[in-house]
Amino acid sequence: MSAAHPSGHRSGFMLRCAAVMLLLAVLPALFKGEFALFLGTQIGIYFLVALGLNLLSGYGGQISLGHGALVAIGAYAVAISTVDYQLSFWLALPLALALTAGAGALMALPAFRLSTWYFALVTLGFANVIGGLLTEWRGLTHGFAGVVGVPKPVLFGHALSQNQLYWLILATCLGAFLFVRNLVFSRFGRALLGLHDNSVLVQGVGASLVRLKMQAFVISAALAGLAGAFMAVHKTVITPDDFPADLSTFFLLVIVLGGMGRLYGALVGTLVFFIVPELLAELHDWRLLIYGGALLLLILFAPSGLAGWMETVWKRSFIPPAPDDADVLAAPMHRISGAALEIAAVSKRFGGVVALNEVSLSLQPGAVHAIVGPNGSGKTTLLNLISGYYPLDGGSVQIGGTDIAGLDAVRIARSGVRRTFQTPKLIAELDVLQNVMLGAFSDESAGLVAIGLGLPAARREARERRAEALHYLRFVGLQKRANDPASDIPHGQQRLAEIARALVGRPGLLLLDEPAAGLSLSELDGLSQLVSEIAKLGTTVVIVEHHLELVANLCRSVTVLEGGRVLASGTPEAVFNDEAVMAAYMGKRSVPTSHD
Ligand code: ADP
Numbered sequence: 065m066s067a068a069h070p071s072g073h074r075s076g077f078m079l080r081c082a083a084v085m086l087l088l089a090v091l092p093a094l095f096k097g098e099f100a101l102f103l104g105t106q107i108g109i110y111f112l113v114a115l116g117l118n119l120l121s122g123y124g125g126q127i128s129l130g131h132g133a134l135v136a137i138g139a140y141a142v143a144i145s146t147v148d149y150q151l152s153f154w155l156a157l158p159l160a161l162a163l164t165a166g167a168g169a170l171m172a173l174p175a176f177r178l179s180t181w182y183f184a185l186v187t188l189g190f191a192n193v194i195g196g197l198l199t200e201w202r203g204l205t206h207g208f209a210g211v212v213g214v215p216k217p218v219l220f221g222h223a224l225s226q227n228q229l230y231w232l233i234l235a236t237c238l239g240a241f242l243f244v245r246n247l248v249f250s251r252f253g254r255a256l257l258g259l260h261d262n263s264v265l266v267q268g269v270g271a272s273l274v275r276l277k278m279q280a281f282v283i284s285a286a287l288a289g290l291a292g293a294f295m296a297v298h299k300t301v302i303t304p305d306d307f308p309a310d311l312s313t314f315f316l317l318v319i320v321l322g323g324m325g326r327l328y329g330a331l332v333g334t335l336v337f338f339i340v341p342e343l344l345a346e347l348h349d350w351r352l353l354i355y356g357g358a359l360l361l362l363i364l365f366a367p368s369g370l371a372g373w374m375e376t377v378w379k380r381s382f383i384p385p386a387p388d389d390a391d392v393l394a395a396p397m398h399r400i401s402g403a404a405l406e407i408a409a410v411s412k413r414f415g416g417v418v419a420l421n422e423v424s425l426s427l428q429p430g431a432v433h434a435i436v437g438p439n440g441s442g443k444t445t446l447l448n449l450i451s452g453y454y455p456l457d458g459g460s461v462q463i464g465g466t467d468i469a470g471l472d473a474v475r476i477a478r479s480g481v482r483r484t485f486q487t488p489k490l491i492a493e494l495d496v497l498q499n500v501m502l503g504a505f506s507d508e509s510a511g512l513v514a515i516g517l518g519l520p521a522a523r524r525e526a527r528e529r530r531a532e533a534l535h536y537l538r539f540v541g542l543q544k545r546a547n548d549p550a551s552d553i554p555h556g557q558q559r560l561a562e563i564a565r566a567l568v569g570r571p572g573l574l575l576l577d578e579p580a581a582g583l584s585l586s587e588l589d590g591l592s593q594l595v596s597e598i599a600k601l602g603t604t605v606v607i608v609e610h611h612l613e614l615v616a617n618l619c620r621s622v623t624v625l626e627g628g629r630v631l632a633s634g635t636p637e638a639v640f641n642d643e644a645v646m647a648a649y650m651g652k653r654s655v656p657t658s659h660d
């Protein structure tokens with residue numbers, strides 16, 4: 065699975081968009097019938113819902129079974145306020161958006177506590193409540209009779225014709241698509257892809273999970289509300305029957321068919337879902353069987369949906385060129401100012417297991433320090449404490465003079481700490497370059513709206529970040545792999561990509577968890593050189609490592625952990641020749657040291 069990075073092909077993309085829009089705009093004229101116009105408008109409306117749902121469920125992995133209810137809220141908001149309160153459509157529309165965005169924020173709340181499927185059930189409950197209100201709250205909704213006679217929007221003193229409404233919806237669809245596309249290829253979209261399976265990594269680059277989820281829900285819900293608003297003026301009569309209980313499931317089916325987490329998934333899904341049944345009108349009774357069969361085939365042969373399958377075919381015939389040096393050299397080389405690290409009598413227990421017991425360690429800015437010790441001695445736990453993934457049970461940690469007590473992983477990452485993981489964590493759907501760009505998440509200042517609208521400042525920032533990411537990719541020797549899907553590169557290179565991602569965040573403190581594990585001998589040499597190059601940048605480095613030779617070559621100081629305690633610490637020469645250390649841990653083997 066992978067998504068191509070579109071930057072650099074912008075003009076071609078806009079040209080394609082323009083061509084598609086032109087085609088769609090004249091479509092009703094080609095078919096001439098009222099029905100084609102009706103169908104086209106309907107497709108546009110449903111596309112808006114699918115687009116938002118794809119952002120939330122496809123990209124963010126937050127399965128919602130309540131989007132049908134959001135559409136209903138949008139539709140009823142416009143219908144009631146224009147019919148019963150004679151509000152203009154242009155005032156009713158923002159009202160509908162605000163209401164649905166608010167409902168989306170409410171829906172998001174349980175998502176912070178529940179696992180995916182429990183949460184999906186909660187959204188289903190939400191949809192049922194709204195469905196019940198539509199029929200029971202008669203004073204507001206007119207019950208089963210619904211709201212009749214919703215007027216068409218008035219523009220320049222004239223009510224829009226059905227044709228003009230179609231064009232308005234079409235233009236809105238294009239705008240919404242471009243907005244979502246800009247988001248998807250920004251730091252927001254990259255982090256969103258990690259929300260479901262890679263939340264540890266997402267926090268590690270300084271992205272708040274709560275904030276990300278909230279943003280995804282609000283945008284997604286507002287798009288559903290927008291669709292609802294158009295539905296009201298398109299149909300002119302809105303009744304509870306327009307929002308059957310399975311409407312939400314149906315939208316989910318659309319994006320699964322089209323391709324979850326694929327840019328064109330919503331578009332392909334909506335088109336196929338609406339046009340194919342019309343072509344198969346005679347087979348109406350067989351519809352569910354055909355859908356079910358198609359879905360089954362899809363899961364077997366194209367698990368990433370139709371859009372995913374089309375992307376794969378497209379990529380086989382069009383391989384994007386690797387970025388050239390001109391791109392890379394555009395980025396200035398930054399010196400990083402290292403942070404001091406002061407660890408005092410830190411302890412950590414997991415139930416009955418004492419993972420760390422009064423561990424202390426003091427590092428000057430710019431130091432390169434190794435942590436060694438047998439498996440289970442607490443090395444990874446120490447990194448997890450420093451980077452804020454676990455709270456301390458005792459002792460204190462200061463980074464750059466600031467006590468981290470009470471700070472979570474996101475805040476600590478934002479203060480300039482980056483790490484790699486013992487098992488590399490890359491986002492499989494993204495290419496290597498975009499994985500590296502994710503490392504700069506907390507450095508980017510452009511907001512969601514600026515990114516979505518593609519404002520010049522946001523675009524300039526994105527270009528700068530890309531150049532920087534390319535720069536660090538070259539630094540670790542992965543430049544040629546920039547456009548490869550992260551899931552395609554070998555294990556050793558995944559570790560290097562993680563290091564590049566960490567460096568893009570220009571960390572004052574860099575934590576490397578067993579970067580040499582599983583590397584070949586020649587890769588080991590490269591890593592050794594790389595770490596000494598990193599040290600020259602100025603950052604403070606803590607490296608968990610088993611290769612004693614590597615440690616002796618790179619580090620001026622080393623701490624040996626055993627059973628959560630500090631067994632020894634000092635220069636590699638002193639520590640590795642210490643009889644007690646050798647006896648306890650290294651099987652009395654002395655290591656030649658070639659430091660200096
Ligand atoms: P190392 O990285 O040195 O191999 P770890 O820090 O991963 O060791 O583990 C130290 C000890 O803490 C082990 O006994 C491990 O089982 C335990 N431990 C680590 N993380 C957890 C956790 N999240 N829950 C329970 N026990 C843990």
Ligand code: MG
Pocket residue numbers: 443444445486
């Ligand atoms: Mg470990």
